[in-house]
Amino acid sequence: MAPRVLISDALSPAAVQIFKDRGIEVDFQPELGKDKDKLAEIIGNYDGLAIRSATKVTPKILENAKNLKVIGRAGIGVDNVDIPAATARGIIVMNTPFGNSITTAEHAISMMMSLAREIPAADASTRAGKWEKNRFMGVEVTNKTLGVIGCGNIGSIVADRAIGLRMKVIAFDPFLSPERAVKLGVEKVELEDLLKRADFITLHTPLTDKTRNVLSADAIAKMKKGVRIINCARGGLIDENALRAALLNGHVAGAALDVFAVEPATDNELFNTPNVICTPHLGASTSEAQENVALQVAEQMSDYLLSGAISNAVNFPSISAEEAPRLKPFVALAQNLGSFLGQLTEAPIKGIRIEYEGAVAQMNTRALTSAAVTGALKPFLQDVNMVSAPVVARDRGITIEELTREKGTKDYDSFIHVTVIAEDMSRDAGGTVFQDGKPRVLEIRSISVDAEFTPNMIYVRNADKPGFIGRFGTLLGDNNVNFATFALGREKQGGDAICLASVDQEVTQELLREIESIPQVKRARSVRF
Numbered sequence: 125m126a127p128r129v130l131i132s133d134a135l136s137p138a139a140v141q142i143f144k145d146r147g148i149e150v151d152f153q154p155e156l157g158k159d160k161d162k163l164a165e166i167i168g169n170y171d172g173l174a175i176r177s178a179t180k181v182t183p184k185i186l187e188n189a190k191n192l193k194v195i196g197r198a199g200i201g202v203d204n205v206d207i208p209a210a211t212a213r214g215i216i217v218m219n220t221p222f223g224n225s226i227t228t229a230e231h232a233i234s235m236m237m238s239l240a241r242e243i244p245a246a247d248a249s250t251r252a253g254k255w256e257k258n259r260f261m262g263v264e265v266t267n268k269t270l271g272v273i274g275c276g277n278i279g280s281i282v283a284d285r286a287i288g289l290r291m292k293v294i295a296f297d298p299f300l301s302p303e304r305a306v307k308l309g310v311e312k313v314e315l316e317d318l319l320k321r322a323d324f325i326t327l328h329t330p331l332t333d334k335t336r337n338v339l340s341a342d343a344i345a346k347m348k349k350g351v352r353i354i355n356c357a358r359g360g361l362i363d364e365n366a367l368r369a370a371l372l373n374g375h376v377a378g379a380a381l382d383v384f385a386v387e388p389a390t391d392n393e394l395f396n397t398p399n400v401i402c403t404p405h406l407g408a409s410t411s412e413a414q415e416n417v418a419l420q421v422a423e424q425m426s427d428y429l430l431s432g433a434i435s436n437a438v439n440f441p442s443i444s445a446e447e448a449p450r451l452k453p454f455v456a457l458a459q460n461l462g463s464f465l466g467q468l469t470e471a472p473i474k475g476i477r478i479e480y481e482g483a484v485a486q487m488n489t490r491a492l493t494s495a496a497v498t499g500a501l502k503p504f505l506q507d508v509n510m511v512s513a514p515v516v517a518r519d520r521g522i523t524i525e526e527l528t529r530e531k532g533t534k535d536y537d538s539f540i541h542v543t544v545i546a547e548d549m550s551r552d553a554g555g556t557v558f559q560d561g562k563p564r565v566l567e568i569r570s571i572s573v574d575a576e577f578t579p580n581m582i583y584v585r586n587a588d589k590p591g592f593i594g595r596f597g598t599l600l601g602d603n604n605v606n607f608a609t610f611a612l613g614r615e616k617q618g619g620d621a622i623c624l625a626s627v628d629q630e631v632t633q634e635l636l637r638e639i640e641s642i643p644q645v646k647r648a649r650s651v652r653f
């Protein structure tokens with residue numbers, strides 16, 4: 125069945141066409157983002173949800189999203205999606221980190237110029253027939269200092285345009301390297317310094333616990349008198365009450381706001397405050413940007429739903445379209461090794477160690493580790509998947525250790541070795557992917573074997589003494605269970621031995637008990653893949 129995607133915000137129709145062209149069923153309901161109850165009612169029917177900023181993806185909506193695999197944000201900020209809740213449900217959340225950056229930077233520059241020359245107020249006054257030539261005395265931006273808070277994609281485009289306007293640009297961003305600052309032509313400064321020196325301050329950080337109210341009453345008090353503030357990032361970055369007070373007492377000469385603490389903003393106090401310019405979250409609203417982000421999000425979501433390729437996920441490492449087919453058998457190998465060990469484990473798991481040797485060490489090991497952890501946890505937690513597994517493990521205090529060795533110690537091009545450390549004991553198994561693309565288990569408890577993973581398998585630990593194979597075969601025959609393949613391995617002659625048999629029928633607990641009654645057998649377990 126073709127995957128189904130719901131578009132619940134006003135995305136460019138270009139997205140609809142992409143989904144259709146890729147063979148994905150798509151419902152375009154741009155008003156639905158505003159109707160939380162209806163969205164919660166129908167979200168269970170979809171594999172993908174494409175949104176902009178109006179749709180709030182809350183835990184309640186996610187609770188009903190039984191089939192949802194991916195949420196695609198046609199834009200940058202994903203603060204309207206509950207990421208931890210989506211991750212816990214194994215849903216990929218992806219955005220389009222560059223598609224609207226230029227447009228948003230241009231909006232910030234437009235807002236700055238509008239503030240400098242009071243264009244909206246002058247426009248309204250002129251239309252009102254007042255011709256107030258003496259009322260509107262602007263300021264030049266040339267040679268003024270622009271303080272950029274958050275110098276990432278958008279902040280650095282704003283800086284570049286401002287330098288073109290002959291402004292001096294200073295930037296506060298803890299993650300801006302001195303080399304990058306030099307390349308951008310900006311001076312990297314501390315926040316205090318920026319607040320004291322800037323004539324204009326523009327915000328370009330995401331809204332996080334660290335950036336919320338970065339422009340607080342205290343921060344505003346430290347600014348130069350007559351400063352002008354531009355916010356085209358997120359409303360919560362500014363304490364709106366403090367800003368209003370500072371505008372009313374003249375400490376701040378003007379503020380241009382595209383974003384508000386509560387959106388849609390229909391009755392914000394700042395609307396009645398002098399020297400404020402407002403736009404309704406229009407930063408990304410140009411036909412170019414909307415076309416870019418719609419096309420990109422639809423391509424990314426389609427790639428994921430159809431081939432498992434992941435780009436720009438905020439809660440999972442990327443897997444490129446070229447990498448996805450190469451990675452796929454190793455994902456299966458890692459998941460099956462984890463699953464094999466998880467199925468044998470009875471005590472609580474304390475840790476999982478995954479070792480990568482040879483060529484596989486160069487692949488996307490984060491994705492492979494997630495697969496191994498998924499396999500190990502799935503026998504205990506049915507709903508876990510590659511997206512949620514690392515979080516689920518962390519929440520349960522299970523430590524995940526990943527080791528890579530580019531030069532292998534085995535005779536294989538690539539080798540993955542998984543150890544599941546439980547409260548009672550550790551179990552380990554390793555394997556590779558052969559030329560035929562099939563994952564193989566090649567080592568269990570440091571004993572060599574060679575078996576494919578098949579739906580019904582019997583794993584036996586026995587003593588390497590004569591008579592076991594004959595009795596085992598007879599017992600399965602008597603129970604109408606047919607062998608498909610049979611792999612044996614032993615530590616040394618007469619020592620510990622293992623057997624991994626693939627059978628065509630399901631294995632009952634009763635049959636396992638009978639196998640365990642064979643004198644050479646120490647343990648028999650059914651494992652399924």
Ligand SMILES: NC(=O)C1=CN([C@@H]2O[C@H](COP(=O)(O)OP(=O)(O)OC[C@H]3O[C@@H](n4cnc5c(N)ncnc54)[C@H](O)[C@@H]3O)[C@@H](O)[C@H]2O)C=CC1
Pocket residue numbers: 199200201221224225228273274275276277278279296297298299300328329330331334335356357358382383405406407408409
């Ligand atoms: N108004 C609108 O329509 C739009 C608004 N946005 C907003 O703009 C924000 C920035 O977008 P991009 O530049 O693409 O993101 P980005 O991730 O490229 O840049 C953000 C920068 O903020 C910096 N940062 C993080 N924490 C910081 C802190 N505590 N103090 C100072 N800097 C900090 C980061 O190091 C990074 O360099 C987005 O998060 C989004 O909320 C984005 C697009 C459109």
Ligand SMILES: O=C(O)CCC(=O)C(=O)O
Pocket residue numbers: 176177198199200201202224405406407408409
């Ligand atoms: O989709 C929009 O109009 C808002 C864009 C935005 O805020 C973002 O990309 O972070």
